[in-house]
Amino acid sequence: MPEAVVAITGASGAQYGVRLVDELLGAGWQVSLIITSAGAINLDLECGITPHDIGERDGVTLEDNNNLAARSASGSARFDAYVVCPASGTTVGKIAAGISDNLATRSALGGVEGETQAHCSP
Numbered sequence: 001m002p003e004a005v006v007a008i009t010g011a012s013g014a015q016y017g018v019r020l021v022d023e024l025l026g027a028g029w030q031v032s033l034i035i036t037s038a039g040a041i042n043l044d045l046e047c048g049i050t051p052h053d054i055g056e057r058d059g060v061t062l063e064d065n066n067n068l069a070a071r072s073a074s075g076s077a078r079f080d081a082y083v084v085c086p087a088s089g090t091t092v093g094k095i096a097a098g099i100s101d102n103l104a105t106r107s108a109l110g111g112v113e114g115e116t117q118a119h120c121s122p
């Protein structure tokens with residue numbers, strides 16, 4: 001079963017992140033979901049849902065963005081896709097600069113170390 005890491009960060013467009021998660025689940029993927037604190041604010045403002053609501057979907061594992069020991073933080077973990085959607089300028093800038101100070105940024109950089117492209121969708 002394919003596995004994706006999806007990070008919802010604090011840019012406008014939370015609905016695209018939710019839609020992505022639902023499409024992946026519908027196609028039989030497992031999703032490790034990371035929602036930053038700013039992402040949670042926009043999820044509430046734009047979609048009226050909480051991280052817990054989306055984390056309860058079958059096939060979703062809701063990760064703690066502060067947990068740098070989560071599996072997706074490891075460059076040797078094997079996920080089939082890493083997507084940041086929506087991607088805030090802050091998170092994109094950190095990834096571009098190699099800064100991995102939370103699980104969202106660390107997972108994207110860990111994916112690159114493992115030679116899987118990380119996709120950022122602003």
Ligand SMILES: Cc1cc2nc3c(=O)[nH]c(=O)nc-3n(C[C@H](O)[C@H](O)[C@H](O)COP(=O)(O)O)c2cc1C
Nearest residue numbers: 009010011012036037038039041087088089090091
């Ligand atoms: C309602 C709202 C909308 C925002 N929209 C954007 C946006 O479209 N793009 C962006 O880069 N930042 C946006 N921000 C600012 C980010 O949330 C902020 O830079 C935050 O630090 C990003 O943190 P994160 O990357 O850890 O989620 C928005 C903030 C709020 C409260």
